[in-house]
Amino acid sequence: MRTLPTVNKVLRTPPERFAGLNDFPYEPHYTEVGGLRIAHVDAGPRDAPLVLLMHGEPTWSYLYRKMIPVLVNAGYRVIAPDLVGFGRSDKPARKADYSYNNHVQWMCAWMEALDLRGMTLFCQDWGSLIGLRMVAEAPQRFDRVALANGGLPTGTEPVPRAFRLWRAFARYSPWFPIGRIVKTGCALGLSPQAMAAYDAPFPTRRHRIAARLFPGFVPTSPKDPERANNERAWEVLKHWDKPFLTLFSNRDPVTRGGHKIFHRLVPGAKGQAHSVTRGAGHFLQEDKGTEVALALVAFMRTGP
Template identity: 60%
Template sequence: MKVLRTPDAAFAGIGDFLFAPHYAEIADTHDGTRLRVHYIDEGPRDAPVVLMMHGEPSWCYLYRHMIGPVVEAGFRVVAPDLIGFGRSDKPAAKSDYSYARHVAWMRSWIERLDLSGITLACQDWGSLVGLRLVAAMPERFAGIVLANGGLPEGGAAPRAFRIWRAFSRYSPVFPIGRIINAGTKRRLSDAEIAAYDAPFPRRAHKAGARIFPSLVPFGDDPAVPDQIEAWKVLDQWEKPFLCCFSDGDPVTRGGETRFIGRVPGTAGQPHATLHGGHFVQEDDPRGFVRCILTVARES
């Protein structure tokens, strides 16, 4: 596996993300390739853990407005970059990426850090990977906060998602920062757009971002059996599970109905509708933080 690493200099000009970088090395379970995972780790090491997982095509910079308030509330915030994103290593070939591999990579990372008592805060692919981690190691998780994401188990893809998937496959250009900007209700600054572009200095660095939409398991995707097995765990999940989807995301609108009432832990939770587009961390970070603290304090 050929692996790329974005130079540190690419991140030097980001003025609104001053958290110290941390790194852990994991081994790919298929061929043993060593991969470096970047993560933010803020707050007391003995405090309850809040795991903030980003999605496509962002990186942990997405949570910059949320990390501080959750730490100030007394928690340890850990926010990784998925392999292929941010400061984490980036396999260069699209064929190096699969849904199962992403779950295995992040499971290895959690085990390497020995995280437990985790409140998971997730969105987009952060939920596709994060909820599979919950199913694989439920003993390490204490609660879940889900925004604008899901755990598809086949079926038809929404029209808005089909358009996005086609764009990711066929567009000759793939401007990461502008894509993020298109998924928010507020207008990002030029500096913020540049920060989202920073991890991807060349076309080769975008292999993971390009392939992710094609890995979402709609239809008869090979990942569907794994999804069904994960849902068997969630169908028994009695720990807190709070949904806080936004009111302006055409891709995941209504997605909370697939969880509320089905997952036992959703009962009695103050599910909320946040304001914004797909990347609600940019549009309504305070609302997302309130939801996280509700669950973290209960867990």
């Protein structure tokens, strides 16, 4: 039985904040894990092959609104959760309740509660830091992995200057406008309606605790407390012979070039149709969502 952290005080974004979202008609489904309510989108036939879409920071499942219809129309079932502290999921009110490992444990428990199997994982940003750990903890539940603009750092690699600036901004800036932050990570900009949708989960400063803290949880030092856990996860990936695809973009200053280590170390990455999405920034789901979804469909339709 998985031991989950105890959370005593929880914030819940009022549902009216999500009314009338642009191009996002999906009702939330809720699963209680460790006293927290975790929301997810579930679209497409329930008996269809399953795609798990893991968002990062400071976004939520709304990030996948351009990809979900393409995947459903191609015959897949899509599940897109909101991480704890984001989107329509509960938000612990104390900073001390947040940690990298806590989020891994919460999402693994969520996956187990829904008994998700036969999955193709698509992950980006923090969706990869958490999602790849989920793969390492339960490799039997996953058939394929597609990684975009993310990684699994151990704190032993150089830290890009763009990330150091972002981490400092998240820690010290008195101004933290989520919608504008997401816009800066998009090469093609973002509409006012989309910016408002990214702001929706965070009506107050207290609701933004996770968004503020997450950059500081990325392992950037060999002394990081999560180094050992990520190194253990890497040992699983170094023996991962199921299909593994990278779909990075060319205009992300934080993760550009991060695909190379996966090509070198993950056996399942050999011979795959890896691609670099041109003209897309960090949030390639926004800039080139249809294109990325079609590449994902092609990946799932080839090989075992």
